[in-house]
Amino acid sequence: VQLQASGGGLVQAGGSLRLSCAASGRSFRGWSVGWFRQAPGKEREFVAAIFRSGGSTKYAVSIKGRFTISRANGYFMVNLQMNKLQPEDTAVYYCAASQGIIWSALEDLDQYGYWGPGTLVTVSS
Helix, strand or coil, X not given: CCCEEECCEEEECCCCEEEEEEECCECCCXXXXXEEEECCCCCCEEEEEECCCCCCEEECXXXXXXXXXXXXXXXXXXXXXXXXXXXXXXXXXXXXXXXXXXXXXXXXXXXXXXXXXXXXXXXXX
């Protein structure tokens, strides 16, 4: 499964961006999808995830209330709507997918078997 994230770019603080993750023409039905980010000099960290069953979502504390993860285009895409962006949100954002991950492990990047190449989000102050 090849993942591709898109939608990154340059935005001013307070602005919005929507990232999209697609899986080489196949459906995400039955898959959990997560978004992670890695800022310069920092480790990759969990941002948000949507669970394979029922569409339940989980968010990092730092972005809760500002970002929303959702399925789109049937089950062919997972979006991350990012509002009220701040300079500290600047990072490369990655989407990742897993079929077997359990709910309690959604924040664990090691549990995801498939990753996209990332898309850069830059927030200027």
